[in-house]
Structures are given as structure tokens and as C-alpha cells.
Amino acid sequence: MPSIRRAETFPANTPAASQIFTTVLCHGPLTRLEAARRAGLSPAAVTKAVRPLIEAGYLVEDVDEPARPALGRPANPVRVDGGRALFIGVKVTGDEIIGVLTDLCCRIRVARHAPLPHRAPKAVLASVAELVGELLATAGDADVPVLGLGIAVSGDVDRGEGVVRYSPFLEWRDVPLAELAAQTTGLPVTVDNDVRALTVAEQWFGAGVGLSDFAVVTVGAGIGCGLVVHGRVVAGAHGVAGEIGHVTVDPAGPPCHCGNRGCVEAIAGDAAIRRRIRETTGVEVADTAQAVALAHDGAAGAREAYARAGEAIGRGIATVANLLGPERVIISGEGLAAHDLFAEQIRDAFAAAAFGSAAQCDVQTRPLPFEEWARGAAATAIQSFIRADDQR
Amino acid sequence: MPSIRRAETFPANTPAASQIFTTVLCHGPLTRLEAARRAGLSPAAVTKAVRPLIEAGYLVEDVDEPARPALGRPANPVRVDGGRALFIGVKVTGDEIIGVLTDLCCRIRVARHAPLPHRAPKAVLASVAELVGELLATAGDADVPVLGLGIAVSGDVDRGEGVVRYSPFLEWRDVPLAELAAQTTGLPVTVDNDVRALTVAEQWFGAGVGLSDFAVVTVGAGIGCGLVVHGRVVAGAHGVAGEIGHVTVDPAGPPCHCGNRGCVEAIAGDAAIRRRIRETTGVEVADTAQAVALAHDGAAGAREAYARAGEAIGRGIATVANLLGPERVIISGEGLAAHDLFAEQIRDAFAAAAFGSAAQCDVQTRPLPFEEWARGAAATAIQSFIRADDQR
DNA sequence: AGCCCTTATTTTCCGCCGTCAATAAAAGAA
DNA sequence: TTCTTTTATTGACGGCGGAAAATAAGGGCT
Numbered sequence: 001m002p003s004i005r006r007a008e009t010f011p012a013n014t015p016a017a018s019q020i021f022t023t024v025l026c027h028g029p030l031t032r033l034e035a036a037r038r039a040g041l042s043p044a045a046v047t048k049a050v051r052p053l054i055e056a057g058y059l060v061e062d063v064d065e066p067a068r069p070a071l072g073r074p075a076n077p078v079r080v081d082g083g084r085a086l087f088i089g090v091k092v093t094g095d096e097i098i099g100v101l102t103d104l105c106c107r108i109r110v111a112r113h114a115p116l117p118h119r120a121p122k123a124v125l126a127s128v129a130e131l132v133g134e135l136l137a138t139a140g141d142a143d144v145p146v147l148g149l150g151i152a153v154s155g156d157v158d159r160g161e162g163v164v165r166y167s168p169f170l171e172w173r174d175v176p177l178a179e180l181a182a183q184t185t186g187l188p189v190t191v192d193n194d195v196r197a198l199t200v201a202e203q204w205f206g207a208g209v210g211l212s213d214f215a216v217v218t219v220g221a222g223i224g225c226g227l228v229v230h231g232r233v234v235a236g237a238h239g240v241a242g243e244i245g246h247v248t249v250d251p252a253g254p255p256c257h258c259g260n261r262g263c264v265e266a267i268a269g270d271a272a273i274r275r276r277i278r279e280t281t282g283v284e285v286a287d288t289a290q291a292v293a294l295a296h297d298g299a300a301g302a303r304e305a306y307a308r309a310g311e312a313i314g315r316g317i318a319t320v321a322n323l324l325g326p327e328r329v330i331i332s333g334e335g336l337a338a339h340d341l342f343a344e345q346i347r348d349a350f351a352a353a354a355f356g357s358a359a360q361c362d363v364q365t366r367p368l369p370f371e372e373w374a375r376g377a378a379a380t381a382i383q384s385f386i387r388a389d390d391q392r
Numbered sequence: 393m394p395s396i397r398r399a400e401t402f403p404a405n406t407p408a409a410s411q412i413f414t415t416v417l418c419h420g421p422l423t424r425l426e427a428a429r430r431a432g433l434s435p436a437a438v439t440k441a442v443r444p445l446i447e448a449g450y451l452v453e454d455v456d457e458p459a460r461p462a463l464g465r466p467a468n469p470v471r472v473d474g475g476r477a478l479f480i481g482v483k484v485t486g487d488e489i490i491g492v493l494t495d496l497c498c499r500i501r502v503a504r505h506a507p508l509p510h511r512a513p514k515a516v517l518a519s520v521a522e523l524v525g526e527l528l529a530t531a532g533d534a535d536v537p538v539l540g541l542g543i544a545v546s547g548d549v550d551r552g553e554g555v556v557r558y559s560p561f562l563e564w565r566d567v568p569l570a571e572l573a574a575q576t577t578g579l580p581v582t583v584d585n586d587v588r589a590l591t592v593a594e595q596w597f598g599a600g601v602g603l604s605d606f607a608v609v610t611v612g613a614g615i616g617c618g619l620v621v622h623g624r625v626v627a628g629a630h631g632v633a634g635e636i637g638h639v640t641v642d643p644a645g646p647p648c649h650c651g652n653r654g655c656v657e658a659i660a661g662d663a664a665i666r667r668r669i670r671e672t673t674g675v676e677v678a679d680t681a682q683a684v685a686l687a688h689d690g691a692a693g694a695r696e697a698y699a700r701a702g703e704a705i706g707r708g709i710a711t712v713a714n715l716l717g718p719e720r721v722i723i724s725g726e727g728l729a730a731h732d733l734f735a736e737q738i739r740d741a742f743a744a745a746a747f748g749s750a751a752q753c754d755v756q757t758r759p760l761p762f763e764e765w766a767r768g769a770a771a772t773a774i775q776s777f778i779r780a781d782d783q784r
Numbered sequence: 785a786g787c788c789c790t791t792a793t794t795t796t797c798c799g800c801c802g803t804c805a806a807t808a809a810a811a812g813a814a
Numbered sequence: 815t816t817c818t819t820t821t822a823t824t825g826a827c828g829g830c831g832g833a834a835a836a837t838a839a840g841g842g843c844t
Contacts, residue, residue: 250644357558357632436822
């Protein structure tokens with residue numbers, strides 16, 4: 001039973017204000033001068049924008065003076081007070097839901113997960129509501145308000161409308177999830193595709209901070225990709241983008257559930273790796289952990305399966321780099337647990353297939369904890385709260 | 393000997409003004425109300441922005457009333473007066489240069505081409521200057537000023553700086569072409585990558601008008617791709633993007649000059665098609681026209697070579713569509729002369745390899761005359777003249 | 785201690801852009 | 815004619831952000 005809470009709104013009316021807030025949020029404590037420089041505004045504008053934000057408690061002046069530059073008036077940096085507001089992010093997978101409670105800086109306070117008994121919208125909604133309730137309870141003691149809920153779902157999601165157009169995993173079509181969840185929880189709700197949500201988190205709080213063009217590649221059951229171009233997350237004209245998983249790497253490769261052969265996912269997806277191990281070693285591997293263990297034990301077939309996967313991923317990334325010329329590619333996802341088994345192949349395949357200066361692209365691997373997906377959802381909620389229609 | 397001409401500048405100081413001008417330029421005659429709606433501004437703003445533009449002669453009120461809607465005050469559409477200013481676009485290839493004189497609406501008035509005897513920057517500059525001189529002469533009679541020169545070069549070009557970073561074709565490195573050409577011709581010069589220039593032309597004056605996400609794929613000696621995402625042409629963090637030609641289609645395919653195997657270009661580039669025909673039919677084809685003729689005569693090997701090419705292109709386009717989810721893909725380039733030989737294969741391969749809603753992407757073929765590349769260069773000059781830092 | 789120098793921040797003032805609301809204009813309809 | 819309807823224009827207004835000047839806050843020097 002959600003309390004009818006008066007939604008607090010962010011006190012930044014002008015574009016400059018939200019831009020400055022975002023700048024400070026992403027780039028840590030910043031002096032007003034520095035913030036002005038980064039946002040391309042005058043120092044005066046920063047002073048004016050910052051004051052109401054400090055009064056509302058969203059920004060605070062940093063008290064501890066760091067290394068002072070010796071000369072001139074000491075700078076007085078401001079930073080976002082993460083403790084000013086809380087947000088909840090929920091990631092819905094096929095068989096469980098993961099939720100996190102984060103602060104305004106998207107630092108995780110509490111993480112919970114719960115099984116998902118049924119996949120029908122109603123049942124999922126109930127599970128989400130319960131998990132959100134639990135998280136709200138942990139937040140309830142303090143007088144810090146929870147100001148938004150983000151939900152990440154795989155598939156075709158229209159964030160603007162808050163509708164899940166099509167999710168193969170959940171077998172949903174045109175579910176107005178944002179509206180439903182808002183009614184159930186009483187919170188402002190943002191719904192987005194899971195990979196895009198993770199990309200938002202990287203863009204604002206991770207390895208993509210400050211970059212206007214980068215890609216996030218997720219490795220796990222599926223292979224996904226989130227793209228940031230011109231400082232904005234790419235959504236695609238038809239709601240879907242970044243389908244790196246179904247980029248063909250080898251037309252003579254193994255069949256993929258999408259109907260083609262040799263997709264990245266058909267070689268480097270969890271299931272594909274397990275099947276390959278079974279084919280080459282005869283060992284029936286039940287889950288990914290077992291497959292990794294087998295490879296770590298030195299089983300040649302298992303190692304080869306991971307090597308192939310790494311090569312496929314590297315080629316896929318090279319394709320992205322060739323087409324978009326991003327500044328950086330961040331490889332992440334549960335699959336990175338096996339990181340040491342294919343990192344080298346990824347690098348080699350990328351270097352070989354990247355054309356010209358695309359090879360300058362910085363390819364990073366970034367193992368991520370399981371709550372990271374939910375954190376991505378929280379990041380979208382924070383983004384919606386700040387309502388920064390501006391880029392960067 | 394360039395006359396010292398006082399560079400006329402565009403009388404649109406405010407962002408709104410240039411945005412409105414661009415809207416009218418791209419969308420033909422528009423009533424003020426309609427222009428306001430499209431640009432997201434108030435009608436009052438349009439009236440104010442339009443007046444100085446009419447006074448300066450860039451806009452005119454359309455005299456001929458079209459189908460009137462019967463009721464209310466008749467609308468008074470405005471359109472861009474193409475004859476108000478002229479621009480020159482030059483495309484530099486390895487062995488010739490092509491130049492066009494266009495009006496402000498990028499309609500071609502005169503097209504010329506000239507052989508390129510030497511590839512050294514100095515020699516190219518001289519050739520360009522001569523061609524520009526010829527075009528200026530044809531324009532000279534009238535009192536219509538030529539307000540800009542665009543130069544399109546293949547390779548890594550930094551448009552902002554006006555520098556050709558690296559052009560393998562011309563064997564140039566870090567040539568400050570814009571500055572040099574400006575000195576030689578006395579015109580404001582814009583230098584850009586050739587495929588990007590063509591993309592700009594499509595975005596403003598072609599099949600990309602009004603779309604915020606689309607791709608242009610060029611088929612010819614090489615296979616190129618220009619991308620528009622979020623309403624802006626993608627340049628890539630390292631100056632290069634859209635390298636669809638070196639996307640791998642078949643790792644077991646023919647070797648490519650880039651060092652890999654089975655790149656789109658290694659299968660569907662002009663040279664690759666000719667080689668394939670030679671291999672399968674034994675006939676030594678000297679040029680593309682001959683290859684096309686052979687295929688049209690029904691030679692099975694030649695037809696097969698084109699079919700393979702079509703399949704490779706279709707797969708490449710599907711890769712773009714899967715990654716970016718564009719609204720439309722425009723296939724163009726000299727290679728489209730053989731359009732009937734592989735259009736079907738492109739379509740089929742695209743449909744097979746496009747994943748999910750990426751298949752909704754509208755794939756168009758658009759045969760383009762040889763001067764089109766130069767027209768793209770002119771489009772960049774027009775764009776620079778209007779100095780629209782805004783998108784769309 | 786007082787003064788100067790440097791750098792950060794704030795204040796004040798100002799221009800200018802775009803919206804709002806009212807008004808004019810140009811038909812056809814009554 | 816007069817009203818209605820739709821488009822264009824005008825003028826007042828508010829607000830945003832910039833420029834420049836003033837102020838603040840040290841530290842070093844004499």
C-alpha cells in the first residue's frame with residue numbers, strides 16, 4: 001500500500017542548472033570555475049545555478065580542502081550530496097528480480113534479490129512491488145526520501161512512453177510497465193532496456209564519464225551492446241539498437257536461435273560455450289561455473305571453446321569500432337567471470353579486425369558485480385529525476 | 393589570381409534563425425506557422441527571424457498560391473531563394489577531380505571534371521584552383537556571389553580543422569587543405585571526408601531529409617558508409633567512422649588489402665568483383681563496365697560474382713541496422729549501375745541477417761550521377777556557410 | 785602588521801532572445 | 815455587411831546567461 005507521497009521535483013529550471021548539476025555529479029567535487037569551464041558557461045552562471053541547489057541540499061560545499069595550489073584565494077569546491085535522496089533500481093530477468101537502493105550518486109546502499117515465480121505482467125508487478133517495499137523499508141528509518149524507481153527489462157522498451165514493446169524473455173507485448181508500477185509503488189517510474197540502462201550508468205558514473213562516444217559490450221547469457229554517440233545513448237528508430245549479439249562472425253558457424261549461423265551470441269553466449277564444450281570434450285556441463293572450472297583445470301576443449309568465444313567477441317567489437325569509431329569500448333557482464341580465459345583472444349581479434357584508426361579505440365574490461373544491472377536501472381531513475389534533456 | 397572578395401556572411405545571428413532557415417531549406421516552401429511547428433518555436437519567433445533573411449534575399453515569399461485550404465487568411469509560404477548565392481563542390485579522387493557549381497539549394501548548375509596528373513598536395517591544389525577558376529568563370533556573368541568551396545577527400549579528414557589527416561589514396565598526411573585552398577581561391581573552404589559529405593547532402597537535400605537516424609552506403613571501388621545518429625553526422629572519435637567496407641562477412645572469404653579476409657569490400661568492391669569474374673569465367677575484364685556487360689549477357693560466373701557481392705552488401709547493411717537501428721538505409725554509389733544484378737541479393741541477405749525490429753528499416757537504392765560526390769562537397773560548404781551548429 | 789599579488793567567487797548591470805497576448809490581415813460564409 | 819476562421823505581426827515582458835567590475839580570501843614580502 002503505497003503512501004501518497006508528494007513527488008519532490010528537482011529545483012533546476014534552467015538548462016544551465018541541470019547541466020551544471022550533471023557535470024558536478026559526474027566529475028566529483030568541482031570548483032565553480034572548473035564547473036563553468038567544463039559546462040562551457042561563465043562562472044557567474046555557475047554561482048547563480050548552484051545557490052538554489054545548495055539551498056535545496058542537493059549540492060554541498062566540500063569542507064576538507066585538498067592539496068591547495070598555494071597561490072590565490074582557496075577554491076571552494078562543490079559536490080553532490082549523495083545522501084540527499086535515494087533511488088531504487090530493479091532488474092527483471094527471466095527467473096529472478098534484483099533490486100538495489102542507491103543514493104543520488106548511484107552508490108549502492110542495499111541490494112536484494114528475489115525469485116520470480118511467474119512471468120505474467122501482474123505477477124512480475126507484484127514481485128517488483130514486494131522487493132521495492134523491502135528496499136523502502138530499509139530506507140524508511142532516515143528522513144531521506146526515495147525519489148524514483150528505475151526498472152530495466154531486456155527487449156524492446158520505449159523509455160519515453162514507459163512501455164515494454166516486446167520482451168521475448170518475459171513474453172510481454174506492449175505492457176505499460178511505468179504506469180502500472182507507478183500506481184503500485186507510488187514512485188515516479190522509469191522503464192528502460194537493460195543494456196541501455198547499464199550504459200547510462202557507465203556514462204554518468206562509470207568508465208564512460210566525460211566521453212561523448214563509447215560502447216558498452218555485455219557478455220553473459222546473451223551478448224549485448226549499448227552505444228553512446230554524440231553524448232547520447234542510442235535507442236534506434238525502432239526501439240532496438242546495439243544488437244551486437246546477432247552480428248554474423250562466421251556464416252559457416254553454429255546455428256543461432258535467430259535463424260542465422262555464426263552470430264556472436266551463437267559462439268560466445270553462455271549456452272553456446274557450454275554446447276561447444278560438450279561437443280569437443282564430451283563432458284556435459286550443467287552451468288557456466290562448471291564450464292569455467294573445466295577450462296581452468298586445463299581441459300583443452302573447454303579452453304578452445306572460450307578462445308573461440310573471445311575471438312567472436314573481439315570481432316564483434318571491431319565491427320562496432322569500424323562503424324562508429326568510439327573512443328572506448330567497455331566490456332562487462334557476468335561472462336567476464338571467465339575473463340582470463342578469453343581476454344587475450346578478444347584483444348587479438350579486435351586488433352586484427354579493427355581497420356585503420358579504429359584500432360586506437362581503448363578496449364577495457366570491467367568485471368561487474370551482479371547488482372550492476374539493477375544499478376543501471378537506478379541510474380535511469382536518477383537521470384529522469386534530474387530531467388537533463390541536454391547531452392553529456 | 394583570386395580577387396580579394398569580402399566574404400559575405402549569413403545574417404542569422406541567433407540559433408533560432410539558422411534553425412528556421414535550415415528547416416525551410418530542407419522542407420521546401422513552408423508557411424511561418426508550419427516552420428514554427430517543425431522547428432519547435434513560436435510563430436512570433438519565426439516572423440522575427442524571417443524578416444532579416446527576406447531583406448537579405450535569402451528567403452522569398454512564395455508568390456504562387458498552391459491549393460488553398462478555403463478558409464481563413466491565406467497562408468504565405470516562404471522558401472529559400474536558391475539563386476541568391478552559389479557554392480562550389482569539388483571531389484578529389486585518385487586520378488581526377490570533379491567539380492560542381494550549385495545554388496544555395498544545392499541544385500547543380502554546372503559540372504566539370506579534369507584529370508589529376510599528380511597527387512602531391514601542391515599539384516592537387518593547382519588542379520583544384522584551375523577547376524574552381526573555370527566554375528567561377530561560368531558563374532561570373534551574373535551578380536550572384538560564390539560564397540563557399542567544399543572539398544571532399546576520401547580518408548581521415550578533420551573537418552573542424554580543415555586538415556586531411558591521412559588519405560591513403562593520395563598518400564597525404566596532415567595536409568591543411570582548407571587553409572591552402574582558401575589562400576589559393578580566396579573562398580571560404582570546408583574540407584570533409586567524401587562519404588560524410590555525401591551523407592550531408594542526403595541529410596539536407598536528399599532521402600535523409602527529416603530523419604534523425606539513417607545511413608548512407610556507397611558501393612563502388614570501395615564500400616563506404618555515412619551515418620547520421622541523433623540528427624548529426626557521425627565523425628568518430630578518431631576521425632574515422634562508417635568503415636562498413638572492412639566489416640568481416642566471411643572469415644573464409646577472399647583476402648582484403650586491409651590484411652583480413654572476407655571484408656565486404658573484398659567481395660563487393662569493384663576490383664573484387666572483377667577478380668571473381670576472372671576466376672570463375674577465365675575472362676579478363678578490364679573495367680567495371682565490361683564486367684556489368686558480361687553479367688548482362690548472361691555469363692553465369694559474372695552473375696554469380698554480382699550475387700555474392702549483393703549478399704555481402706546486404707549482410708553489411710544488416711550489421712549496421714542491427715547495431716544502430718536506423719530508420720532508413722540509402723544505398724548509393726557508382727556501383728549501383730549494376731543495381732539490377734544484385735538488388736535482390738542485397739534485400740534477401742539483409743532480411744535474413746537483420747534481427748528483430750531492425751528488419752523494419754527502410755532500405756532504398758538511389759542511383760546517383762557521378763557529380764553527386766562533388767555535390768556532397770558543395771553541401772558541406774552550404775552547411776558551413778549557414779553555420780548551423782544545431783542539429784537537424 | 786600592512787601591503788601587494790594572485791586566484792576564486794559574487795554582484796551588478798545589460799543585451800537579447802523567444803513567449804505571450806493582443807491585433808491586423810485576408811479571405812469565405814452567413 | 816458582418817462574422818468566422820486562420821495566418822501573420824506587433825509590442826511588452828520576463829528571464830537567462832554573459833561581461834566586467836567588485837569583493838573575498840589567502841600567502842608572501844617588507
